[in-house]
Amino acid sequence: xxxxxxxxxxxxxxxxxxxxxxxxxxxxxxxxxxxxxxxxxxxxxxxxxxxxxxxxxxxxxxxxxxxxxxxxxxxxxxxxxxxxxxxxxxxxxxxxxxxxxxxxxxxxxxxxxxxxxxxxxxxxxxxxxxxxxxxxxxxxxxxxxxxxxxxxxxxxxxxxxxxxxxxxxxxxxxxxxxxxxxxxxxxxxxxxxxxxxxxxxxxxxxxxxxxxxx
Amino acid sequence: xxxxxxxxxxxxxxxxxxxxxxxxxxxxxxxxxxxxxxxxxxxxxxxxxxxxxxxxxxxxxxxxxxxxxxxxxxxxxxxxxxxxxxxxxxxxxxxxxxxxxxxxxxxxxxxxxxxxxxxxxxxxxxxxxxxxxxxxxxxxxxxxxxxxxxxxxxxxxxxxxxxxxxxxxxxxxxxxxxxxxxxxxxxxxxxxxxxxxxxxxxxxxxxxxxxxxxxxxxxxxxxxxxxxxxxxxxxxxxxxxxxxxxxxxxxxxxxxxxxxxxxxxxxxxxxxxxxxxxxxxxxxxxxxxxxxxxxxxxxxxxxxx
Numbered sequence: 001x002x003x004x005x006x007x008x009x010x011x012x013x014x015x016x017x018x019x020x021x022x023x024x025x026x027x028x029x030x031x032x033x034x035x036x037x038x039x040x041x042x043x044x045x046x047x048x049x050x051x052x053x054x055x056x057x058x059x060x061x062x063x064x065x066x067x068x069x070x071x072x073x074x075x076x077x078x079x080x081x082x083x084x085x086x087x088x089x090x091x092x093x094x095x096x097x098x099x100x101x102x103x104x105x106x107x108x109x110x111x112x113x114x115x116x117x118x119x120x121x122x123x124x125x126x127x128x129x130x131x132x133x134x135x136x137x138x139x140x141x142x143x144x145x146x147x148x149x150x151x152x153x154x155x156x157x158x159x160x161x162x163x164x165x166x167x168x169x170x171x172x173x174x175x176x177x178x179x180x181x182x183x184x185x186x187x188x189x190x191x192x193x194x195x196x197x198x199x200x201x202x203x204x205x206x207x208x209x210x211x212x213x214x
Numbered sequence: 215x216x217x218x219x220x221x222x223x224x225x226x227x228x229x230x231x232x233x234x235x236x237x238x239x240x241x242x243x244x245x246x247x248x249x250x251x252x253x254x255x256x257x258x259x260x261x262x263x264x265x266x267x268x269x270x271x272x273x274x275x276x277x278x279x280x281x282x283x284x285x286x287x288x289x290x291x292x293x294x295x296x297x298x299x300x301x302x303x304x305x306x307x308x309x310x311x312x313x314x315x316x317x318x319x320x321x322x323x324x325x326x327x328x329x330x331x332x333x334x335x336x337x338x339x340x341x342x343x344x345x346x347x348x349x350x351x352x353x354x355x356x357x358x359x360x361x362x363x364x365x366x367x368x369x370x371x372x373x374x375x376x377x378x379x380x381x382x383x384x385x386x387x388x389x390x391x392x393x394x395x396x397x398x399x400x401x402x403x404x405x406x407x408x409x410x411x412x413x414x415x416x417x418x419x420x421x422x423x424x425x426x427x428x429x430x431x432x433x434x435x436x437x438x439x440x441x442x443x444x445x446x447x448x449x450x451x452x453x454x455x456x457x458x459x460x461x462x463x464x465x466x467x468x469x470x471x472x473x474x475x476x477x478x479x480x481x482x483x484x485x486x487x488x489x490x491x492x493x494x495x496x497x498x499x500x501x502x503x504x505x506x507x508x509x510x511x512x513x514x515x516x517x518x519x
Contacts, residue, residue: 106425113417144297144414145346148448169443169450170436178249178435179427195427203424 029153029160030124032069033135037119040065044114058108066107071154071161072100078164079176080192083184091189098196103172105203117141131155252365252434261367262430268370269412274419277412289410291335296407297346298327298334299390307349311357319344348444352381356445365434373437 027035040061044050049057076096077084087095122136132154138146150166164173183192252258281289305320323339323346331338340346355377356362363376374382386392391407394400426432442450 102425106421109417109421109424113421140340144293145348166443168440169448170439174439175432175435176427179431182431183427199427 027159028124029133029151029155030121030135032160033137033151033153034121036065036069037121037137040111041114041119044111045116050112053112055108055112058111059104062104062107062111067100067104069160069162071156071163072096072103074154074161074163075099075103075173078173080180080184081177083181083189083192087189091193094193095189095196098193098200099176101200102196102203105200120146133160251362251438254364254366258365258367258434259430261369262433264369265367265372266429273412274416276409277416280409281413281416289413292406292410293414294327294331294337295334296391296403296410297337298324298331301327301346302390303385303388304347304349307351307354308347310354311349316347320347350381351384352378352441353445355381356441362438362441365438373433375438375441378441 043061043065044058047057050061073092073096076092076099079099080087080095084092118140120138120140122138124133124135126133132152135151135153137149137151139149140146147168148166151162152164152166153160153162164171166172180192183195187194249255284292301320301324305317305324308314308320309317323344324334326339326342326344327334327337330336337346352375360377362378366374366376366379368374368379371382391400391403394403422429422432422436
């Protein structure tokens with residue numbers, strides 16, 4: 001009897017999951033980007049701690065609001081490029097982890113640099129059947145041309161996921177490709193993991209450390 | 215921070231920068247990574263180190279002081295003033311690129327901002343719907359089909375290519391600020407413009423510092439990608455985009471393990487290397503810069519050998 005009840009509960013949980021997955025599916029990619037952007041900006045504007053430079057809070061904010069919409073496996077695989085095939089599952093997991101940490105830290109710094117700029121959410125140019133789209137947002141600023149942000153997004157079972165971001169035409173994934181390739185050719189996959197770790201530790205210690213060294 | 219210690223610090227840093235430059239130059243133009251887009255990487259890295267040292271010693275401190283001392287609205291006036299002057303030749307370049315409507319919009323910007331906007335210090339044209347553009351002669355030549363040519367780092371000016379250097383000669387030669395007479399106000403304006411630009415980049419440079427494993431490579435690739443995007447006004451042809459093929463995009467967590475068996479994988483990897491930064495498998499040359507590149511440390515200058 002008890003096992004039957006457990007099975008029923010498990011089934012109900014499955015249904016609930018399927019329902020949320022479908023509900024997320026219904027959020028079109030451009031709407032998703034707009035909602036998340038506005039939500040994050042709104043929180044940053046209201047939060048006194050973040051404005052005072054509380055990094056931990058910014059990172060928390062990114063982890064809860066932004067990260068779920070990124071496909072880090074895909075980003076890492078693409079940035080590591082042809083070496084990805086040679087990496088063991090453990091190495092891949094480490095690479096994804098370190099790359100995610102690096103991107104989150106960098107992203108936290110960009111959010112901290114936010115100064116009340118206005119956003120221009122461009123209409124999505126895609127067919128309803130498309131599963132791979134680019135969502136464009138422009139940041140408007142006085143006396144300078146707008147900065148264009150493009151999110152390459154893919155439709156996946158859990159909803160639309162970002163697999164590359166282009167900032168002013170500079171693809172994040174492509175920009176890491178040469179660096180990663182050099183690191184792998186120099187010290188193998190483990191060398192790249194070590195380089196990423198060292199970089200993350202250096203950022204942890206604060207941006208002034210690098211300056212003091214000079 | 216007293217003035218004396220500041221001055222001494224600068225002197226020492228500049229001497230170190232000059233020493234790094236000499237060592238690197240005498241080491242010759244090595245190509246540590248054999249990247250086909252960057253045949254003079256040894257020279258470029260030396261220039262990069264010199265620029266970094268100069269920036270640490272003078273550029274960044276002056277820009278930081280400027281940002282701290284001059285109130286935000288005044289800095290916006292300064293930015294707008296120079297941005298307005300630049301609109302004249304941005305319009306010329308748009309015309310040369312066969313975009314007369316954009317050119318007219320640029321000149322309308324100049325007309326409105328110079329008059330209603332009080333010599334350009336207020337960007338009223340943007341509010342009226344005339345959008346700011348970013349054009350220069352390097353982009354115009356690119357639009358005409360001139361390829362990038364080798365990547366070059368110039369002292370003080372930074373990242374460029376052969377094509378963009380020729381463009382820069384035109385940009386500077388025709389620049390109203392550079393042509394301004396008499397000399398003293400011209401010098402003042404050139405310095406003010408440079409300091410303002412550097413101040414606008416303070417946040418970006420800090421982020422770059424954090425994001426890059428090897429700042430030289432990161433900056434070079436970003437420059438080349440950015441220029442390509444600019445030449446196509448933000449819409450470079452899709453085929454050549456650094457598009458990750460589906461097989462490389464690990465359909466599910468750990469599904470990437472199945473990559474080797476997939477029929478499209480080899481083709482996908484070929485696509486990747488074509489689209490991405492690495493054009494061909496270069497001969498694995500010994501490198502010495504896998505360690506994260508920090509700041510301006512001139513010790514990092516001589517490379518490859």
